Amino acid sequence: MASPQPGAPSPRSQASGFAPPSHYALLDLQPGASEQELRQAFRQLSKRFHPDTTTLPAAEAEQAFQRLREAYTVLSDPEQRRRYDALLALPVPPDTTAPAVRPPLAVPRPEGVRRALSGGEWLALLLLGVSLVLSLVLGLGLAWMRGAELMQWPSWWPPS
Secondary structure, three states: OOOOOOOHHHHHHHHHOOOOOOOOHHHOOOOOOOHHHHHHHHHHHHHOOOOOOOOOOHHHHHHHHHHHHHHHHHHHHHHHHHHHHHHHHHOOOOOOOOOOOOOOOOOOOOOOOOOOOHHHHHHHHHHHHHHHHHHHHHHHHHHHHHHHOOOOOOOOOOOO
C-alpha cells in the first residue's frame, strides 16, 4: 500500500466525517504567507507545543507538535506546497453517511504559565555565573600584578 502524500488528508480523517484543519490554520497563517512568516510561525508555535517545554499532557503535546511539524514540512517545500494548495482548491463532496461533527478549529494553546527551571538550566546558570566571577577576578588580578591603574580618567576630563 502506497503511503499518502504529506499534505493529503489521511484515511482516518476521511472516515471520521470531517476534514482536519488546514496546515495554514494550524500555523495561524494566510495561504499567501512568505517563507519568513512560515518559519517564524513554526518556531513560535513549536516552542509553545514542544513536549519538553509545554504544560500540556505529554501525549497531547506530542500530537500537536507532530501536526505542526507535518504542516511546516509540507508548506516549506515549494513543490509540496503547490500540490497542497491545489488539493485545498478542490471541492470536497459532503459525506452523508457520517454524522456531522464539528472539527477542531486549531491546535489548543496552553496558557502562559511560568515553569520551574530544570536541573540542567540551573547548572548552566551556575556555570555562567562562576565563569563571569572568575573572568573578573582574573582580569583585575592581572591588572593589579602588572601595576596598571584600575581607574584612569579619560583624556577629555578636565583636571580638578
